[in-house]
Amino acid sequence: MVKIKFIEHSGQEHDVETNPGASVMVAAVSNGVPGIDADCGGACSCATCHVYVDQEWLERTGEINPTEEAMLSLSTDRKDNSRLSCQIQVTEDLDGLVVTMPEFQF
Amino acid sequence: MTDASADQSKWSMVGKDPWTMPIEKIDLSHPGIWQANEFLPFMERLRLEDPVHYCAESAVGPYWSITKYKDIMQVDTSPEIFSSEPTIGIVDTYDEYTLPSFISMDPPKHDEQRRIAQPVVAPANLKRLEHLIRQRVCNILDELPLETEFDWVKEVSIELTTQMLATLFDFPFESRHKLTFWSDAATAIPGAGVVSSNEERWAAMEECLQVFTGLWNERVNAEPGNDLVSMLAHGEATQNMPPMEYLGNIILLIVGGNDTTRNSISGGVLALNENPAEYDKLRADRSIIPNMVSEIIRWQTPLAYMRRTALVDTELGGKQIKAGDKVVMWYASGNRDSEVIDRADEFLIDRDKARQHLSFGFGLHRCMGNRLAEMQLRILWEEIMQRFDMVEVVGQPERVYSSFVKGYTHLPVRLHGLS
Numbered sequence: 001m002v003k004i005k006f007i008e009h010s011g012q013e014h015d016v017e018t019n020p021g022a023s024v025m026v027a028a029v030s031n032g033v034p035g036i037d038a039d040c041g042g043a044c045s046c047a048t049c050h051v052y053v054d055q056e057w058l059e060r061t062g063e064i065n066p067t068e069e070a071m072l073s074l075s076t077d078r079k080d081n082s083r084l085s086c087q088i089q090v091t092e093d094l095d096g097l098v099v100t101m102p103e104f105q106f
Numbered sequence: 107m108t109d110a111s112a113d114q115s116k117w118s119m120v121g122k123d124p125w126t127m128p129i130e131k132i133d134l135s136h137p138g139i140w141q142a143n144e145f146l147p148f149m150e151r152l153r154l155e156d157p158v159h160y161c162a163e164s165a166v167g168p169y170w171s172i173t174k175y176k177d178i179m180q181v182d183t184s185p186e187i188f189s190s191e192p193t194i195g196i197v198d199t200y201d202e203y204t205l206p207s208f209i210s211m212d213p214p215k216h217d218e219q220r221r222i223a224q225p226v227v228a229p230a231n232l233k234r235l236e237h238l239i240r241q242r243v244c245n246i247l248d249e250l251p252l253e254t255e256f257d258w259v260k261e262v263s264i265e266l267t268t269q270m271l272a273t274l275f276d277f278p279f280e281s282r283h284k285l286t287f288w289s290d291a292a293t294a295i296p297g298a299g300v301v302s303s304n305e306e307r308w309a310a311m312e313e314c315l316q317v318f319t320g321l322w323n324e325r326v327n328a329e330p331g332n333d334l335v336s337m338l339a340h341g342e343a344t345q346n347m348p349p350m351e352y353l354g355n356i357i358l359l360i361v362g363g364n365d366t367t368r369n370s371i372s373g374g375v376l377a378l379n380e381n382p383a384e385y386d387k388l389r390a391d392r393s394i395i396p397n398m399v400s401e402i403i404r405w406q407t408p409l410a411y412m413r414r415t416a417l418v419d420t421e422l423g424g425k426q427i428k429a430g431d432k433v434v435m436w437y438a439s440g441n442r443d444s445e446v447i448d449r450a451d452e453f454l455i456d457r458d459k460a461r462q463h464l465s466f467g468f469g470l471h472r473c474m475g476n477r478l479a480e481m482q483l484r485i486l487w488e489e490i491m492q493r494f495d496m497v498e499v500v501g502q503p504e505r506v507y508s509s510f511v512k513g514y515t516h517l518p519v520r521l522h523g524l525s
């Protein structure tokens with residue numbers, strides 16, 4: 001099992017355990033973590049699963065592909081550690097991952 | 107308004123049997139079946155028998171109909187194959203009447219312009235507007251008569267969306283009804299009621315440009331503000347926009363935020379009346395409202411389709427689509443696709459994954475105003491439930507003569523106060 005910590009904009013923390021294979025978005029939604037809407041169900045086409053990845057984990061979450069980059073570039077609260085959580089694959093390597101949610105999904 | 111029974115056009119499918127007519131003759135683009143509310147079985151047949159369907163002959167020329175959720179998703183997320191240029195309506199507009207705006211642009215220009223306009227409808231900005239919007243909703247609702255028949259479309263749906271637009275543009279409040287007129291004129295089919303000719307339509311657009319140029323000049327010299335005009339006037343990518351492009355973007359925001367929200371407001375009332383058990387659920391638990399808003403937007407699908415144009419030869423659902431072909435994504439059909447949406451033909455205000463509908467589109471062009479639309483509807487229903495036990499539909503709704511804007515021209519209602 002891989003542990004992921006989701007921190008809401010308010011500071012409220014949610015610790016989740018999940019199996020490798022699924023996405024970070026699925027880990028959040030299937031464990032009832034609020035603040036991730038995932039309107040497109042993981043198709044990288046709505047940007048409502050936006051998270052900020054803790055700097056020390058950023059590299060291990062992998063490359064941003066061009067589609068994700070295109071969607072992120074339209075976001076009003078884009079930061080340099082922004083990711084779409086449906087595009088981050090959960091691996092053993094990510095055990096302990098910490099991500100923060102933006103105030104709003106848009 | 108052309109009424110359905112008088113729709114004698116040779117292209118109309120009104121009254122035809124959707125299940126026995128030759129499938130290649132099915133033409134969803136003709137407005138008749140939309141106005142007559144007969145479109146559902148035609149779409150159902152296409153989903154079952156020919157989900158990527160070619161209509162070789164229609165009043166608007168040949169085009170493909172995409173009717174399944176997953177195929178629509180595929181088209182919507184492949185802008186390099188399916189372009190939004192030259193237009194997202196099924197009719198190729200004549201150059202002289204075409205207004206450029208980012209909804210009908212591909213990247214990178216689309217992205218540059220959208221980035222400028224987007225902050226005004228981003229949730230952080232909306233939060234600042236919520237109080238004002240609620241006040242305006244309350245004012246409208248408090249003026250409505252109890253136990254008396256009136257037209258919900260005119261008194262509530264149109265009035266509320268118009269006031270909302272005026273708020274966003276910081277448009278002179280007393281002249282706000284011009285916004286509605288321009289919006290209606292921009293999308294009108296000449297001869298169908300709003301304007302009688304393309305020239306008249308164009309005259310309305312010129313007036314709109316003139317008024318908004320005045321607002322631009324006023325705001326470009328002032329401190330940057332939170333309204334849309336100011337944002338465009340001060341935005342790096344938009345401050346040197348040619349007048350026609352400015353007009354195109356203004357019209358995009360007026361139209362985008364007008365018919366769609368208006369028809370969701372009317373559609374919600376109708377859906378709750380047609381599904382009394384759902385109305386009961388709402389009365390029992392108002393915390394359902396945000397979820398219900400998404401379900402109303404799915405159920406209504408205020409824009410029935412968006413069109414793309416194939417840039418290259420490609421394959422979809424086993425069919426060969428040629429470069430240059432028109433490809434129409436019928437959101438109104440995808441939203442009823444039971445392969446993806448559980449009990450898709452039922453209106454369920456507490457359904458699971460209510461947000462996973464196609465009404466806002468997906469991908470780079472996904473509706474920019476989606477949070478604004480949801481907020482308006484949420485506030486409206488919160489305030490309706492504070493005041494009325496029921497908004498009762500007391501007569502037949504009348505629908506818009508359009509296969510694009512899916513909505514109502516008339517919805518007679520009577521209000522019952524809380525007992």
Ligand code: HEM
Nearest residue numbers: 208209362363366367408412465466467471473474475479
């Ligand atoms: C329930 C209400 C609404 C519905 C169903 C709706 C639907 C849509 C759809 C389907 C698109 C996608 C266009 C495409 O893929 O080609 C779109 C785009 C757009 N909508 Fe909405 N809309 C609604 C409300 C609003 C509001 C309130 C605004 C006001 C600001 C707005 C502004 C826009 C804009 C500017 C675009 C163009 C986005 C782009 O091309 O990047 N919409 N809308």
Ligand code: FES
Nearest residue numbers: 042044047049086
């Ligand atoms: S769920 Fe839609 S982009 Fe991630």
